[in-house]
Amino acid sequence: AQTVTQSQPEMSVQEAETVTLSCTYDTSESDYYLFWYKQPPSRQMILVIRQEAYKQQNATENRFSVNFQKAAKSFSLKISDSQLGDAAMYFCAYGDSWGKFQFGAGTQVVVTP
Amino acid sequence: DTEVTQTPKHLVMGMTNKKSLKCEQHMGHRAMYWYKQKAKKPPELMFVYSYEKLSINESVPSRFSPECPNSSLLNLHLHALQPEDSALYLCASSPRLEPHAGKQFFGPGTRLTVL
Numbered sequence: 001a002q003t004v005t006q007s008q009p010e011m012s013v014q015e016a017e018t019v020t021l022s023c024t025y026d027t028s029e030s031d032y033y034l035f036w037y038k039q040p041p042s043r044q045m046i047l048v049i050r051q052e053a054y055k056q057q058n059a060t061e062n063r064f065s066v067n068f069q070k071a072a073k074s075f076s077l078k079i080s081d082s083q084l085g086d087a088a089m090y091f092c093a094y095g096d097s098w099g100k101f102q103f104g105a106g107t108q109v110v111v112t113p
Numbered sequence: 114d115t116e117v118t119q120t121p122k123h124l125v126m127g128m129t130n131k132k133s134l135k136c137e138q139h140m141g142h143r144a145m146y147w148y149k150q151k152a153k154k155p156p157e158l159m160f161v162y163s164y165e166k167l168s169i170n171e172s173v174p175s176r177f178s179p180e181c182p183n184s185s186l187l188n189l190h191l192h193a194l195q196p197e198d199s200a201l202y203l204c205a206s207s208p209r210l211e212p213h214a215g216k217q218f219f220g221p222g223t224r225l226t227v228l
Contacts, residue, residue: 033216035216037219042221043150043201043221043222044219044221044222045156045203045205045219046219047216047217047218050216089153091155091156095216095217099144099161099163099207099217100158100161100168101146101156101158101217102158103155103156103157104155105154105155106153106154106155
């Protein structure tokens with residue numbers, strides 16, 4: 001079974017600064033996807049960024065980028081130029097080749113003015 | 114239409130009640146999911162419906178029963194629930210379940226309280 005570990009329960013960042021969230025996973029599969037989802041207080045799950053395991057190039061989406069280290073099974077998320085609207089719980093998720101997801105415990109991001 | 118809708122938004126029920134949660138998507142997705150999420154915890158997969166086949170997380174009690182009337186609609190029937198079943202119930206859909214299925218789209222959730 002796959003496991004996803006987020007070791008940072010909470011991270012605080014000032015507006016306009018950069019914060020990096022860590023995620024590690026364990027799998028024996030070679031074909032899988034990794035995701036970061038954001039869940040604001042409304043509790044709507046919003047996809048932030050997606051990475052296919054077979055792609056070496058790190059995914060980027062505007063101010064969000066990942067550092068995907070396949071051999072180390074590490075998948076960190078960098079939020080640049082942080083904004084107040086970035087405050088939310090961030091979940092790292094592993095999707096297997098059949099589309100089933102396993103989520104990490106989550107990291108609460110607090111953005112201070 | 115790129116959204117997943119869920120009704121009701123909030124539901125309060127007694128332990129002897131029977132109720133249903135509804136989830137709908139019109140994106141032509143072929144896989145739909147039910148998750149349970151307790152406060153400050155990650156979502157936990159309950160059921161997956163794809164191509165009329167149901168896949169169950171074996172830890173889910175039988176008082177929860179999914180139903181898929183058609184490819185765009187997924188219901189979750191609730192019967193004889195316990196207070197510990199109070200949670201946010203999230204529905205999601207994805208284009209398909211096969212390899213390289215990609216991302217899941219989530220609905221806004223139903224907040225369920227069992228008294």
